[in-house]
Amino acid sequence: MRYEVERKFLVAHAGWRERAVSRHRLTDGLVGEFAGGKVRVRLDEERAWLTVKGRRDGLSRPEFEYEIPQEEAEAMLRLVCETCLIEKTRYCVPHDGLVWTVDEYGGSLAGMVLAEIELEHEAQAILLPDWLGREVTADARFRQSTLLRLAREAGRPVTLTEVIAAQL
Template sequence: MQEIERKFLLKNDSFKKEAYNSYSIKQAYLNSHKERTTRIRIRGEEAFITVKGKSSKSGLSRFEWEKNISIAEAEELLQLCEPGRIEKTRFLVKVDHHIFEVDEFYKENEGLIIAEVELSSENEKVKLPNWIAEEVTGDKKYYNSYLIQNPYKNWKK
């Protein structure tokens, strides 16, 4: 149950032309401690509770456990969450053998777009599409749990 992923900022929104699917996501945190987080997420017509551990030193991997729950349960649990919500659209883009999940954020995080790609090992090679800008893997300010407490709109440009 180890999650291995890289994160990137984007140059532009040309990824949208390549996306084969998209859906809305609404999420909040029951717990956003730096050692572990517990997230409630509604993704399209599905809902999940997810526990994530502390990131490795490289920022590439961390423990992740996820379980499907009903949307009704998720809506109830969202009422217990810490203040703040993440609202975004996730676009799925296939590039060679990988699926890039590109999140376009709204509300307090309007203007932020992040691409993530999951890997099977930390050394796995990935072909980066031309819309990728800089890598931000391991930069905690791009974690959703951080964005709730320190929204993108408050960052100094």
Template sequence: MAREIERKFLLTDDSWKASAYQQTDFAQGYLTPLQGVSKSSVRIRIEGDSANINIKSLEIGLSRDEYEYPIDLADAEKMLATLAVGPVIKKTRYLVKHGEHVWEIDEFFGDNAGLVVAEVEMRDEDEKVEMPVWVGTEVTHEARYYNISLSEYPYQSWNEDEKNKNF
């Protein structure tokens, strides 16, 4: 079984951009209903010129089950256009090496424009992570920052209090 262990953070500024060594455009949508009872999310993601289907357990926190398999790009494009529930999330992911870790920084567009979130994956939940100066408030346990939540309730729909709650 695959287990994803990661922490999520808001950023204090954009100084991380000077250290970004790779960027990839993403489009992703969910095939599972956003409302109601579900144990997992099923996501289609186009990542540059490749695509995959991803199944994650719906757990909020440091770790959750995750399975990911490559699929045909044309199939992914059709699924996003015809089967996705809610808006398709568009973002650019930047990779930034800091200390022993590679940080994934997602800059969102469209319905989630203005939101930038950093994630760092770890080998285990107790692993120490050297924090860059541009890392701000941790939002690992805030469901609204998860992509599936952003698909249902996009950042542009948040009021100013919700947007500033974690600063």
């Protein structure tokens, strides 16, 4: 069983762009949520997969991932996740021996930019890039399910200011 150990940050400025080495367009669909966990389907230009994430304990949580046929992912996104879709472009940005992912959201979250780093263990020391802003790992307002709910309630893309002001 694999454990995902990850930290999430706001992005302070676009200095990461010149350092990005790749990008992928992703569509995520929330299949369901349960007891602090979720089931998600994801589709990119080349493959599709189903991911089950368990309840977070600190920075860690169990993660199960299974590659699935692209046609089945497209059907799930269309038939099961129609109001719970996230569109984003994911950039890979090397820094100090690690690869950060910077997600630039589109659709109902257009304008939102968040960075994440996956770690080997919770105590792993990292050097933060200068383009990072505040850490939001433990902030429920920046979970994708919360961002989607806020956008649905607003009936339009939500701004970073609105997310920060949200009362959960």
